[in-house]
Amino acid sequence: MDIQLLETSTEPITTPAQITVPVVTAQPSNPVIPSPNPVTTQPPQEVPQPVPHTFDTTINQEPFKTDEHKSEKSSKEEKDDKPKEDIEVKSQGFRKSRNYQTEQQGVFIALLNMFYDVTIEHPRKKSKITLPFFTVIKIESDEEAIDVRENVGEKMSELHRKDVEGGCSEKTAARRQEVYRVAEQLHILMDLLRDVGFDLDTKTTTGNKSNVKETVRQLSYENYIFDGEFVEGRGADINELIVKRLEALSKSTNLVIKKGDPEIVAILKGLNKK
Numbered sequence: 001m002d003i004q005l006l007e008t009s010t011e012p013i014t015t016p017a018q019i020t021v022p023v024v025t026a027q028p029s030n031p032v033i034p035s036p037n038p039v040t041t042q043p044p045q046e047v048p049q050p051v052p053h054t055f056d057t058t059i060n061q062e063p064f065k066t067d068e069h070k071s072e073k074s075s076k077e078e079k080d081d082k083p084k085e086d087i088e089v090k091s092q093g094f095r096k097s098r099n100y101q102t103e104q105q106g107v108f109i110a111l112l113n114m115f116y117d118v119t120i121e122h123p124r125k126k127s128k129i130t131l132p133f134f135t136v137i138k139i140e141s142d143e144e145a146i147d148v149r150e151n152v153g154e155k156m157s158e159l160h161r162k163d164v165e166g167g168c169s170e171k172t173a174a175r176r177q178e179v180y181r182v183a184e185q186l187h188i189l190m191d192l193l194r195d196v197g198f199d200l201d202t203k204t205t206t207g208n209k210s211n212v213k214e215t216v217r218q219l220s221y222e223n224y225i226f227d228g229e230f231v232e233g234r235g236a237d238i239n240e241l242i243v244k245r246l247e248a249l250s251k252s253t254n255l256v257i258k259k260g261d262p263e264i265v266a267i268l269k270g271l272n273k274k
Contacts, residue, residue, distance in 0.1 A: 095130050101182055102131040103235025104216055107226065108189040109136065110238050110264045111219070113257055115196050116141050120255040121149070122246055131239050133182055137254060139192065148188055155184045159211070176211065183213050190214065197221060237267050 109118050116139035123132060136148045159180050163173040190200055201218040219226040226234075241263060246255050257264065 091129075098130040098133070098182070099236075100215070100232065101186060102133045102239055103232050104186060105133060105136075105189065106235035106238035106242070107219075107231050108186070108193060109134075109242075109257070110234070110268055111198065111221070111226075112139055112189065112192055112196070113259060113261055113264050115259065117259050118257045120242065120246070120257070122249060122251055122254055124251075131236065132243060134242060135181075136185060136189070141259065146192065148185065151188055152181060152184045155187075156180045159184075179211055183211060187214060190216065193219070234267055238264065241267065 109120075112118060118139050119137040121135040121137050123134065126132065138145055138147050138149065140146065156177055160173050160177060163176060164170065168176075190202070194200060199220045200216055201220075202214045202216050205213050205215070216231065217228055219231075242255065242257075245257075249255060
């Protein structure tokens with residue numbers, strides 16, 4: 001009985017040793033066994049899935065891009081509208097300013113006509129936006145003749161040279177010449193009025209480094225005064241009269257207004273005494 005017990009006790013001792021060997025060798029030899037573990041294998045494969053991620057992103061971003069596009073479009077429309085408004089305001093301001101310059105010219109011509117014959121160049125084209133500003137060629141009497149156009153041309157050349165030397169492009173300098181032509185002719189006519197005894201109350205403004213504009217607010221001569229309202233009203237009437245006379249002439253013929261022209265005098269009869 002004792003011997004049999006020993007034999008049976010030795011068999012289970014050897015059996016676990018034999019079992020543990022195949023268990024150790026079986027685990028590394030079979031790579032499919034770790035597949036049930038979701039921690040090591042599945043997350044690296046599941047995380048970079050592009051389809052659901054990009055799909056959700058595009059769905060969420062489409063309305064955002066659309067709103068952004070609309071806001072950009074509306075802001076562009078507002079920017080487009082602002083320049084149009086600015087241009088309209090500037091054009092209205094230019095029209096008012098140029099018309100007053102032309103009305104001043106009309107009054108200056110009429111007042112100088114009390115002392116001189118006035119010769120006006122026939123314009124090459126009609127002005128459609130503002131009252132036409134004329135080129136006064138010369139004024140003359142029995143004692144003297146003054147070439148207004150030549151004096152204006154010399155002053156314009158001097159201003160053009162200063163603009164170019166000051167760094168202006170040729171295009172910009174050429175564009176400024178029309179502004180100078182108007183301003184400088186008015187300056188010369190003002191000086192001629194002062195020479196014959198008129199007092200001028202003026203306002204001086206500077207448009208750029210070269211352009212200085214002198215605007216008459218009031219003129220006076222002996223017992224008469226010519227205010228801004230007079231300049232606007234009478235100046236426009238004289239301008240209209242000159243236009244009608246030029247239209248009656250051929251384009252190659254200049255207009256000569258003889259000293260003391262009766263129609264000019266009739267327009268000036270609305271003078272206010274001090």
